[in-house]
Amino acid sequence: MGGLPRQFWFLWTGTLINRLGSFVVIFMAIYLTTQRHFSQSQAGLVIGFYGVGGAIGTTVGGVLADRWGRRPTMLSAQFGAAALMLALGFAYGYWPVLAVTFLLGVVTEAVRPAFSAMMVDVVPDRDRVRAYSLNYWAINLGFALSAVGAGLAAKADYLLLFVIDAGSTLITAVISLIFLAETGPATPSPVRARRSPGIGAALRDRTFVVYLVISLGSIVVMMQHLSTLPIAMAADGLSAATYGWVIAVNGVLIVLGQLFVPKLIEGFDRSRVLALAALIIGVGFGLGAFANTAWFFALTVVIWTLGEMLQSPSNAATVAALSPASLRGRYQGLNSLSWSAGTALAPIVGGFTQEHLGDTALWSGCFGVGALVAIGHLVTGPRRERRIAQLQATPASDAPIRVATPATTPAATPVPPAADDPVTESRV
Template sequence: MRGWLGQAAGGLPRQFWFLWAGTLINRLGSFVVIFLAIYLTSERHFSQSQAGLVIGVYGVGGAIGTTIGGVLADRWGRRPTMLTAQFGAAALMLALGFAYGYWQILAVTFLLGVATEAVRPAFSAMMVDVVPDRDRVRAFSLNYWAINLGFALSAVGAGLAAKADYLLLFVVDAGSTLVTALIGLMFLAETRPATGHHQRKQPGGGLVLALRDRTYVLYLVISLGSVVVMMQHLSTLPIAMAADGLSAATYGWVIAVNGVLIVLGQLFVPRLIEGHDRSRVLALAALIIGVGFGLVAFADAAWFFALTVVIWTLGEMLQSPSNAATVAALSPATLRGRYQGLSSLSWSAGTALAPIAGGFTQEHLGDTALWIGCFAICALVAAGHLITGPRRERRIEQLLATPAAPATADTSVPA
């Protein structure tokens, strides 16, 4: 066990562990998003459409926030961007708890989405800055594990807090965000590489350069297919299960299999895929995800639906750290914030597109067409990764051969 722990978590920089601890603490207190729809309809007595609009506004704010956060992370710095967004998110979370008018809630929720999502590109860029390329799959696996562990525990805690007082949800969520910000304030050093004068003069401040990176944009477009398929578990999957006469409670424990598997098995993934070609791992992950969702077409009982969740979760466990490591490797040092922001934006786009495309297919073509279509999309994604993989690897080799400018602080000392 000691040897396995050393392989899974040993030798990573000290600053990574502060980032990891902040992720876990923040996720442990992430109460509000889980129960926001229930809070708006039961406690504030808004209609379902009004609650849906509030959640949609949060998503719009998040898309704007991740774009702004990526640019600020490169121009202003990782640390100040993270701290400003985190302190702002904590204050806005409390404000949302005390907001009563519908338009007040809409406005605060939009700003909360901006602040919450603006943290992500700066956080990811800082993690890439401090973790060398050889250790990034391990680092992102550990971070993904912390996200899922925190989310699973917060779901239980949120239910208990909601029974006591809904305001407690907002207070605890704001408190966990504040603690995360204080960890950053006290223990995190700035890691943004120095930017040369010629780089500062590039048109669009570097954002246009990121969008012109055809290799990177093509990778995001290919990966978008996997996102659209995976997000079906939140929209069309519960509808399909209900059509088979299964209750909402049954859907709850079936989908909980996803979180349990990730918590139990994610830390074994880096050793499993170590030394394998990134593109082949991503292609295999896409195929496994496609098989899992494709089998839903034949599922008619709770155990069968749970089996499909097991299958596509295994694909997700391979896909997530490999995707994060690939995005990191394709990001030039001085543009990491923007590249991470574009990656987050593509996930937001996939999350928004998934229920629209899935719902339309389910309504007009039926469940069988939807789930077989999911398999076909993932097969195309796998083929796309295999075809474009060599081009990506050549680009990554070029970036690794280019010496990066020194960061403003030395963060290379391992824990």
């Protein structure tokens, strides 16, 4: 933990506080169906609109972070998210809830590109892995504790969820306002912008696009833990507090064991690890068809969390390896958008299946999708490895883009942004 810049620790502290108060999204499905009396399909559409807004917010936030600046983008989005969170708590009626949730997704996700860019700006390359590991640990620790806290708060009053969530976001915004300095370039470079290829350059890489499409299946399955899983548990007579501690198992396992996983899978074929991870995730959710008690649901969470822990570093390594040096930002952007798409699709597809076909069909379908994703990784894996070998044999054509470091932090060697963990990104 030593030797990291002061500004990194302000970012880290803001992350932990924000995640500790991230109550609403965890209990959104239960809130919409029990307090607002929406159907499963309506609740799924509302949560899906959050994902759609998030996809837009990620794109807009990335542009603003480069053109307007990291700090103003973060401050505008954080203060806006706090206000919209309170507005959502007082929103009644289907259409107002849908509209506010969509806007909340836009501003909440707009923070991410600016936050990631600022962290890369202030942390030297030699400390990057350490810094992102610490941030990932804070995210999952906050997720685990907030799941339990949100369950207790929901017992008292669901409005308390929105108040605490807005309050934690507001505290994070104040930390950003007082302690964070701008780290982006003083002025944009129009020449570089004109010469830089667009997102189409990444979309024309069929190997990469096929990988994203296959991985989308795992994302849709994993995101059921925020939409259809709480509804299924409530239908079995389990309380919101019970769901809170059951889902907290996910965060606890990641906090305790994730740092050991990279060493565990070292030397194994990436595609086989991804296939195994997809299969374990499918089995974990598939067992939901037989679960009707808290301990059984907790067991399913343990199983699919193990798959998630294998999937996370393997996915990050694969995306990074498939990204040409001059297009890493665009490739990482497409990867983030695929997670936003999965977050939007998961509650819509899952909610429709749950309402019209039942829980058994839903969880059996999750297992089937996991199995298909595993087969897809095994079939397409050799082509991906050939593509990676070609990229490693080709020297980088462009020098890295350098950005300014803040005067309030130790000098750092600026480098291109590193890939963020997509599972972590999906958890807000």
